[in-house]
Amino acid sequence: MDVQIRNLTKTFGSLRANDAISLSFAAGNIHGILGENGAGKSTLMKLLAGFLQRDSGEVLLDGQPARLHTPAAALAAGVGMVHQDPMDIPAFSALENFFCASPRRALPSLAVARQRLIQLNQQLGFTVAPDQPLARLTVGQRQQLEIMRLLACGVKVLILDEPTTGITAAQKTALFAALRRLTAQGETVLFVSHKLDEVAELCQTVSILRNGRVVGPQLAMPQPQAELIKLMFGQEGAPAPPRPTTAPPTPASATPVWQLNQITVREGALTVSNLTLSLPRGCVVGLCGLDGSGQQVLLRLLAGRLRPERGQLLLHGVDVTRAPYRAFRAAGIEYLPADRMHDGVIGALTLTEHLLLTRKPHGLIINRADACTQAETAIAAYNIKATPDTPLASLSGGNQQRAMLALLSAECTGLLFDQPTRGLDVVSARAIWQRLLHRRTEGTAIVFASADFDELLDYSDLLLVFFGGQVSHLLPCATMTATRLAELIGGVGFAEVAARDG
Amino acid sequence: MTDNLPTETTPEALPAPPLPRTRMQPAIQLLTSAAIIIGGTLLFTTLVLLASGTAPLEAYRLILSGAFRNPRTIADLIMLTAPLLLCSAGLTLTFSAGLYNLGIEGQIVIGAVLAMVPLRLLPDLPPPVLWLLALSAGASGGMLWALLVGVLRLYTNVSEIFVGLGLNFIAIGITLYLVFGPWKRPGVASMSGTEPLPEALWLPTLEGSRLVPLAPIIALVGISVVWFALTRTHWGLELRATGLNLAAAERLGVPAHARLVQSLAGCGALAGLAGALQILAVYRALIPNISSGIGFLALLVVLLVRFNPVWVGPVAILFASFSIGSIQLPLQLGIDSSIAGVLQGTLVLFALIAQGVQERRR
Numbered sequence: 001m002d003v004q005i006r007n008l009t010k011t012f013g014s015l016r017a018n019d020a021i022s023l024s025f026a027a028g029n030i031h032g033i034l035g036e037n038g039a040g041k042s043t044l045m046k047l048l049a050g051f052l053q054r055d056s057g058e059v060l061l062d063g064q065p066a067r068l069h070t071p072a073a074a075l076a077a078g079v080g081m082v083h084q085d086p087m088d089i090p091a092f093s094a095l096e097n098f099f100c101a102s103p104r105r106a107l108p109s110l111a112v113a114r115q116r117l118i119q120l121n122q123q124l125g126f127t128v129a130p131d132q133p134l135a136r137l138t139v140g141q142r143q144q145l146e147i148m149r150l151l152a153c154g155v156k157v158l159i160l161d162e163p164t165t166g167i168t169a170a171q172k173t174a175l176f177a178a179l180r181r182l183t184a185q186g187e188t189v190l191f192v193s194h195k196l197d198e199v200a201e202l203c204q205t206v207s208i209l210r211n212g213r214v215v216g217p218q219l220a221m222p223q224p225q226a227e228l229i230k231l232m233f234g235q236e237g238a239p240a241p242p243r244p245t246t247a248p249p250t251p252a253s254a255t256p257v258w259q260l261n262q263i264t265v266r267e268g269a270l271t272v273s274n275l276t277l278s279l280p281r282g283c284v285v286g287l288c289g290l291d292g293s294g295q296q297v298l299l300r301l302l303a304g305r306l307r308p309e310r311g312q313l314l315l316h317g318v319d320v321t322r323a324p325y326r327a328f329r330a331a332g333i334e335y336l337p338a339d340r341m342h343d344g345v346i347g348a349l350t351l352t353e354h355l356l357l358t359r360k361p362h363g364l365i366i367n368r369a370d371a372c373t374q375a376e377t378a379i380a381a382y383n384i385k386a387t388p389d390t391p392l393a394s395l396s397g398g399n400q401q402r403a404m405l406a407l408l409s410a411e412c413t414g415l416l417f418d419q420p421t422r423g424l425d426v427v428s429a430r431a432i433w434q435r436l437l438h439r440r441t442e443g444t445a446i447v448f449a450s451a452d453f454d455e456l457l458d459y460s461d462l463l464l465v466f467f468g469g470q471v472s473h474l475l476p477c478a479t480m481t482a483t484r485l486a487e488l489i490g491g492v493g494f495a496e497v498a499a500r501d502g
Numbered sequence: 503m504t505d506n507l508p509t510e511t512t513p514e515a516l517p518a519p520p521l522p523r524t525r526m527q528p529a530i531q532l533l534t535s536a537a538i539i540i541g542g543t544l545l546f547t548t549l550v551l552l553a554s555g556t557a558p559l560e561a562y563r564l565i566l567s568g569a570f571r572n573p574r575t576i577a578d579l580i581m582l583t584a585p586l587l588l589c590s591a592g593l594t595l596t597f598s599a600g601l602y603n604l605g606i607e608g609q610i611v612i613g614a615v616l617a618m619v620p621l622r623l624l625p626d627l628p629p630p631v632l633w634l635l636a637l638s639a640g641a642s643g644g645m646l647w648a649l650l651v652g653v654l655r656l657y658t659n660v661s662e663i664f665v666g667l668g669l670n671f672i673a674i675g676i677t678l679y680l681v682f683g684p685w686k687r688p689g690v691a692s693m694s695g696t697e698p699l700p701e702a703l704w705l706p707t708l709e710g711s712r713l714v715p716l717a718p719i720i721a722l723v724g725i726s727v728v729w730f731a732l733t734r735t736h737w738g739l740e741l742r743a744t745g746l747n748l749a750a751a752e753r754l755g756v757p758a759h760a761r762l763v764q765s766l767a768g769c770g771a772l773a774g775l776a777g778a779l780q781i782l783a784v785y786r787a788l789i790p791n792i793s794s795g796i797g798f799l800a801l802l803v804v805l806l807v808r809f810n811p812v813w814v815g816p817v818a819i820l821f822a823s824f825s826i827g828s829i830q831l832p833l834q835l836g837i838d839s840s841i842a843g844v845l846q847g848t849l850v851l852f853a854l855i856a857q858g859v860q861e862r863r864r
Contacts, residue, residue: 068740107845325752326755326757329755334751337753342749342750343747343749343750343753344746344750344753345754346743346747346750346751346754347799348746349742349743349746353739353743354737354754356739356758357739357751357754357755358745358754358755359738360736360755363736364735364736364737365734365735365736366734366736366739367734391638407754478505
């Protein structure tokens with residue numbers, strides 16, 4: 001089935017996630033969709049699969065305008081999507097899941113469905129046993145099941161969002177073979193990925209999105225990798241970094257803020273193993289990698305929000321491997337999460353109330369006048385556009401971020417910041433970094449994760465690259481280039497920098 | 503590019519929307535909400551009344567004014583409002599902490615049971631000492647029963663809703679066992695409860711009335727303490743922060759889990775106190791239905807005022823007046839008094855609907 005997208009636009013508030021996207025995908029091919037985090041790939045795919053509704057524009061399937069207002073409508077029109085995290089019903093068996101939402105006739109037969117599942121398994125070289133409970137299947141098998149379910153529903157356009165995350169090498173081989181076989185039968189496959197080598201291996205064309213716009217419409221593969229990287233991440237030679245270029249003011253003998261010895265830590269399906277690191281004072285460490293490659297796991301480990309399975313974690317030379325979160329806070333460690341409204345601040349409360357919560361003034365009864373004065377001082381010092389009594393939820397992102405910084409205690413020795421400037425305009429981002437670099441010169445260790453190369457390269461002293469739970473050793477930022485970083489993040493030449501004791 | 507902090511030219515500094523609009527909106531919202539709540543409640547309750555063949559206006563007149571007919575009904579009103587206010591105060595704490603303490607009924611019942619213990623074991627102590635003992639025992643009993651909810655919630659991660667409902671049944675089981683077993687009346691056990699307390703142990707009433715002045719006084723102190731704690735103390739701010747966003751509160755250094763347990767303990771103590779008052783000031787015996795559903799009625803009160811301690815008082819009085827007023831229904835119109843429950847429930851239902859409508863509009 002041919003897919004034609006014309007001027008598709010989707011906005012979330014003031015963010016143009018998809019901005020007048022026009023693309024066309026020919027039947028019988030595998031089309032790669034590339035783009036960095038937040039480029040709008042997932043939004044576009046969700047629009048096609050009916051999980052989101054477009055603001056304007058249209059989608060033509062085989063030349064006919066298609067109504068894709070719900071996932072069921074998209075399925076009926078022949079478009080199905082396999083999500084990055086399996087969206088299935090864990091309490092059901094494989095067969096029951098397969099049976100769900102298969103084309104509904106009066107009394108569909110389970111026996112027929114079983115036959116069909118077995119047949120599809122053989123045809124595609126998949127390994128899903130019909131009666132297995134879903135909980136016993138691997139992520140890869142659940143993905144295989146979902147593909148077969150969509151095919152049984154009559155899907156002609158198959159969308160796969162980051163399908164190779166979390167599956168084994170053998171499953172990846174089987175998946176690629178199956179996708180090639182499907183396109184030979186006339187299916188259209190849209191393959192969304194960050195991983196350049198996979199796109200190069202599999203796809204006939206590649207389209208590249210950046211900031212919600214198409215920057216490379218269905219380019220025929222193969223393309224030079226450097227060209228793709230340039231399109232994905234934009235031109236190099238950004239304006240000169242505003243950082244103070246003083247060397248990290250740390251004598252080598254000083255106790256590092258964090259010392260990790262052979263740490264293994266797991267969160268969900270992601271395991272970071274055998275990590276040995278030492279993060280000094282007065283130093284900015286940038287964590288880079290694709291979303292969910294382990295950066296957040298490390299941040300939460302360093303913040304005391306996640307306990308290691310093995311190994312030893314020292315904070316200012318003290319063993320805190322089993323210590324609770326409040327011990328980390330008492331030692332001056334602060335963690336600023338990426339999702340401010342989720343676990344960063346309490347949206348319904350005001351800056352004054354937040355100061356009362358964090359400053360822990362003495363006494364039982366709230367001294368509101370005093371707290372208000374403090375809030376006014378913070379508002380002036382951090383240039384927050386708010387009154388002491390504005391609920392934080394009604395502030396803009398940049399002001400919320402500045403408010404979070406204003407809440408940090410003066411004794412902060414280690415600052416963990418997930419996406420410090422995501423969603424902020426350039427000016428706000430610079431203001432945030434000016435604050436952070438000021439903290440750095442006072443000796444605070446700052447560890448931050450970001451998807452923004454300029455930010456990573458401009459402000460870090462050291463870089464750690466993550467790739468599927470593997471971690472590089474500390475790379476000096478001074479000798480790093482955007483191109484090299486993009487390659488490492490995509491796994492190209494990662495083995496050379498990977499921490500060797502892994 | 504310079505390194506200057508953002509100035510007034512940043513996109514975030516765009517002028518605020520014109521003021522009149524923002525000023526008008528709350529008024530319009532309030533009017534819409536009031537229209538939905540009052541209109542919806544009247545419509546629905548009237549339909550129920552018509553369906554049961556009752557003249558709606560007469561029924562409304564009795565429900566609304568029945569509680570204020572004479573000093574006796576007013577005394578009844580106050581004696582119902584007092585425990586209702588205590589339970590509502592308690593639930594304001596747990597709701598503020600983000601907990602659904604449906605176990606409040608059980609906490610009232612255990613409070614009542616434990617209040618009986620000193621009264622039965624030490625009847626020879628001077629009455630004021632006994633009253634103090636009974637009230638303290640009641641408060642501790644309710645607190646312990648609520649702490650059980652807290653412990654299970656924190657350490658086994660079972661929802662406080664299920665734990666609370668389960669413990670309600672156990673509490674009622676204990677009461678029935680006591681009424682029909684060890685504490686049964688000499689001779690024959692009966693649903694009417696244990697042997698009434700000796701008159702010397704009754705809390706003093708106003709001359710010629712059923713009104714025990716101590717009960718409303720305790721209730722007013724209870725709700726005032728809760729109001730003060732929630733709005734004026736660091737503890738209350740931390741409790742509200744926990745209820746609004748546990749993860750963020752914890753990140754900011756609030757001992758969130760401690761606050762959860764403390765809110766349950768506080769609620770249990772207030773509910774237990776209400777249970778003790780049911781024994782000392784209302785029934786003067788342990789009866790199987792000692793809580794009289796006051797805990798669930800308090801849930802409605804607190805849901806209606808959205809955990810705002812200032813409004814708990816007026817709404818508790820309103821709901822109690824419906825309950826007392828509706829007692830006139832079987833006497834005068836020959837219909838069941840449960841129509842008060844319909845009215846109270848519908849009111850809360852439409853209040854929640856109105857809230858949902860406002861949120862969708864944003």
